[in-house]
Amino acid sequence: MNDHHHATTYVPKSAFAKWFESRLPIAGLIHSSFVAFPVPRNLNYFWTFGGVLFVMLVLQIVTGVILAMHYTPEATKAFDSVEHIMRNVNYGWLLRYLHANGASMFFVAVYIHIFRNLYYGSYKAPREVLYILGVIIYLLMMATAFLGYTLPWGQMSFWGATVITNILAAIPVVGDAIQSLLWGGYSVGNPTLNRFFSLHYLLPFMIVGVVILHVWALHVPGNNNPAGIDIQSGRDAVPFHPYMTVKDGFSLVVFLIFFAWWVFYMPNYLGHADNYIPANPAVTPAHIVPEWYFLPFYAILRAIPDKLGGVIAMFGSIVVLALVPWLDTSKVRSAVYRPIYKQFFWIWVVVCVILGWLGAKPAEGGYVIAARIATAYYFAHFLVIMPLIGFFEKPKPLPRSIVDSVLGPGASRIPVGAAAAPQAKG
Amino acid sequence: MADAVVSTAEPTRRDFLYLATTAAVGVGAAATVWPLVGAMAPDADTVAAGAPVELDLTPIAEGQIVKVFWRGKLIFVRHRTEAEIKAAQDVNLDALRDPQPDSARVKEGHADWLVVYGNCTHLGCVPLGNSGEYNGWFCPCHGSVFDTSGRIRQGPAPINLPIPPYTFVSDTKIRIGESGATA
Numbered sequence: 354m355n356d357h358h359h360a361t362t363y364v365p366k367s368a369f370a371k372w373f374e375s376r377l378p379i380a381g382l383i384h385s386s387f388v389a390f391p392v393p394r395n396l397n398y399f400w401t402f403g404g405v406l407f408v409m410l411v412l413q414i415v416t417g418v419i420l421a422m423h424y425t426p427e428a429t430k431a432f433d434s435v436e437h438i439m440r441n442v443n444y445g446w447l448l449r450y451l452h453a454n455g456a457s458m459f460f461v462a463v464y465i466h467i468f469r470n471l472y473y474g475s476y477k478a479p480r481e482v483l484y485i486l487g488v489i490i491y492l493l494m495m496a497t498a499f500l501g502y503t504l505p506w507g508q509m510s511f512w513g514a515t516v517i518t519n520i521l522a523a524i525p526v527v528g529d530a531i532q533s534l535l536w537g538g539y540s541v542g543n544p545t546l547n548r549f550f551s552l553h554y555l556l557p558f559m560i561v562g563v564v565i566l567h568v569w570a571l572h573v574p575g576n577n578n579p580a581g582i583d584i585q586s587g588r589d590a591v592p593f594h595p596y597m598t599v600k601d602g603f604s605l606v607v608f609l610i611f612f613a614w615w616v617f618y619m620p621n622y623l624g625h626a627d628n629y630i631p632a633n634p635a636v637t638p639a640h641i642v643p644e645w646y647f648l649p650f651y652a653i654l655r656a657i658p659d660k661l662g663g664v665i666a667m668f669g670s671i672v673v674l675a676l677v678p679w680l681d682t683s684k685v686r687s688a689v690y691r692p693i694y695k696q697f698f699w700i701w702v703v704v705c706v707i708l709g710w711l712g713a714k715p716a717e718g719g720y721v722i723a724a725r726i727a728t729a730y731y732f733a734h735f736l737v738i739m740p741l742i743g744f745f746e747k748p749k750p751l752p753r754s755i756v757d758s759v760l761g762p763g764a765s766r767i768p769v770g771a772a773a774a775p776q777a778k779g
Numbered sequence: 780m781a782d783a784v785v786s787t788a789e790p791t792r793r794d795f796l797y798l799a800t801t802a803a804v805g806v807g808a809a810a811t812v813w814p815l816v817g818a819m820a821p822d823a824d825t826v827a828a829g830a831p832v833e834l835d836l837t838p839i840a841e842g843q844i845v846k847v848f849w850r851g852k853l854i855f856v857r858h859r860t861e862a863e864i865k866a867a868q869d870v871n872l873d874a875l876r877d878p879q880p881d882s883a884r885v886k887e888g889h890a891d892w893l894v895v896y897g898n899c900t901h902l903g904c905v906p907l908g909n910s911g912e913y914n915g916w917f918c919p920c921h922g923s924v925f926d927t928s929g930r931i932r933q934g935p936a937p938i939n940l941p942i943p944p945y946t947f948v949s950d951t952k953i954r955i956g957e958s959g960a961t962a
C-alpha cells in the first residue's frame with residue numbers, strides 16, 4: 354500500500370479527454386491525488402483542517418484581490434480608503450469583515466492543525482520534510498497577517514509596524530540595514546506602507562507555492578492517523594473520495610458557520626478599537642497589543658528583560674517547532690499510546706494558552722514573572738521533557754493494524770467485504 | 780584528474796567557457812540585485828525632507844514638552860524646571876545602564892533645554908512625558924522609565940533617548956538637523 358508510484362486508475366471517457374490526457378495528464382494526477390488516493394480508515398475530524406486551511410487561503414486571496422481594487426496604499430489616504438470600502442463600496446463591509454475575520458479563522462484552523470500534528474506525532478519519520486514545510490507556511494502566514502494589519506493605517510497598524518520593525522533592528526550587524534530597507538525612510542511612513550502592501554499581495558501566492566510542496570510531500574508517505582501506525586493492507590485504507598471529501602465537506606460547513614458567526618454578529622470583536630483612529634506618529638495608544646494569534650509570542654518577547662534576548666527567544670520559540678522531529682526520541686507516533694507524553698502535551702497546550710493570556714496583559718509585576726516561568730516551561734517542553742520522555746516512557750502496546758484499532762483486535766482476520774464501499778455504487 | 784591532463788585541447792576550451800560563463804552569471808546576478816535592493820533604500824525625496832527645521836523656543840513655558848518632527852522622526856523639546864535640572868544632575872552615574880552625565884546631554888549654558896528623540900529605544904513607542912518614577916518619561920508599551928535627562932532608568936530599553944543633531948541659532952531659537960560649532 355505504500356506504493357505511491359501506483360499508475361493512476363483514471364480512465365478518460367470522452368475522445369477529448371483522451372486526447373488531452375495524452376498531452377497533459379493533469380486529470381489523472383488529480384484523480385490519483387484526490388479521488389482514488391488511499392487514506393487510513395481511522396482518520397478523525399482533526400484530519401479535516403488541512404482542507405479548511407486550503408479553503409481559507411483561497412478565500413483570503415479572493416476577498417483580498419477585490420479589496421485591493423478599492424484600497425489606496427498611501428499614508429494620507431489609506432485609512433479613508435478603508436472607510437470608503439466600509440461605507441461606499443457595494444458589499445465592501447462584507448468583504449472587509451470576511452478578510453479581517455478570515456485571517457483570524459485561518460489561524461484558528463492552523464493552530465488546530467499544528468496541535469494535531471504534535472499530539473499524533475505526525476512530524477516523525479518519514480514526514481519530517483512535510484512537517485517543516487508546514488512550519489514555513491505558518492511563518493509566511495504570520496508575516497502576511499502582520500503586513501495586512503498595517504494596511505488600514507490606524508493607530509494599531511502604525512504602532513504595530515513600529516514595534517515589529519524595531520524588533521528586527523535588534524538583529525546584530527544587519528539589523529539597522531534591514532530596518533532601513535523595510536522603512537524606506539527614517540521611520541515608519543508612506544514608503545513603508547507602500548512596500549508592505551506590495552509584500553502583502555505577494556506572500557499569499559508564495560504560501561500557495563509552499564502548500565503545493567506540502568501536499569506533494571504528504572502524498573509520498575500518505576497520511577498519518579490517530580493510531581500512528583502505517584497502512585499495511587488494503588483494508589486499513591479507504592479511498593479519499595467519497596470518504597474524506599464528505600468528512601472534509603461536513604467539517605468545512607461547520608467551520609464556515611463558526612466563521613460567519615464572527616463576521617455577522619461580532620465583526621470587530623477580534624480587532625482593536627484603536628485601529629479606527631487614524632495613525633498618529635506623535636501618540637502611542639496606551640495599550641499596544643497584537644492580534645490574538647500573536648499573543649503567546651509577544652509574551653515571550655516581553656518576558657526577557659533584554660532587547661536582543663527577547664527577540665532571540667521569540668524567534669527561537671518557532672525555530673524549536675521545526676526541530677521537533679529530532680527532539681522527540683520516542684519511536685511511537687501517537688500520544689494515544691504514550692501515557693506520559695500525553696499528559697505533558699496537555700500541560701504544554703495550557704502553557705501556550707497562559708502565554709497568550711499574558712501577552713494581552715500589561716508587562717508589569719506578577720505578569721512578567723508569570724511570563725518568564727511560562728516561557729522557560731515552553732522551551733523546557735521541547736528541549737528537555739520531549740527528549741527525556743522518549744527514553745523513560747513505556748508505551749502502551751500498539752494495535753496490530755489500523756483495522757484492529759477501529760474494529761477491535763482480530764478484525765484483520767475477518768474476511769474482506771464487510772465494509773461498505775459507496776464509491777463502487779457510481 | 781589524470782584524465783584531464785591526458786585529453787588536452789578540447790576540454791580546456793570547454794573549461795574556459797564554463798568558468799567564464801559562471802563568472803559572468805555571478806557578476807550579472809550581483810549587478811542585478813544591487814539596484815533591486817538599492818531601490819528599497821530611502822529615496823531622494825525622503826532624504827531631501829531631512830532639511831533642518833527651526834524652532835522658536837519663546838512660547839514654550841517652563842515644565843512644558845513640545846513635540847516636533849524632523850525626517851519623519853519625533854523629537855521632544857523639553858523646557859526643564861530648576862528641580863528637573865537638579866534631579867538630572869544629582870545622579871550617581873554608576874547606577875545608570877547607559878552612563879552619561881546630564882551636561883553631556885544638553886548644550887553648554889542651556890541646561891534648561893533638553894532635546895531628545897521621542898521614540899523609546901526599546902521598540903519605538905512614544906513615552907508619556909512628566910510621568911514615571913523619575914518624572915521624566917514613562918513608556919506605556921513595556922514599561923521603560925526615563926529620567927528628566929532622557930536617560931534609561933528602568934525597563935527593557937537598552938540605551939538613553941538619543942540626542943538629535945541641533946544647534947542654538949540664538950538664545951530663543953534652535954535649528955534641528957544641523958550640529959553647529961557649539962555641539
Ligand code: HEM
Nearest residue numbers: 413414417418420421424449453456498501502504554557
Ligand atoms: C494569507 C492570506 C491573507 C491574510 C492572512 C491576510 C490578512 C489581512 C489582515 C489581517 C488585514 C487587516 C484587516 C483589517 O483589520 O482591516 C488585511 C488587509 C488587507 N488585505 Fe489581506 N490577507 C491575505 C491575503 C490578501 C491578498 C492575496 C490580498 C490581495 C491583494 C490582500 C489584500 C488586502 C487589502 C487590500 C487589505 C486592506 C483592506 C482592509 O484592511 O480590509 N490580502 N489582510
Ligand code: FES
Nearest residue numbers: 899901902918921
Ligand atoms: S517600546 Fe518603550 S518599553 Fe518597549
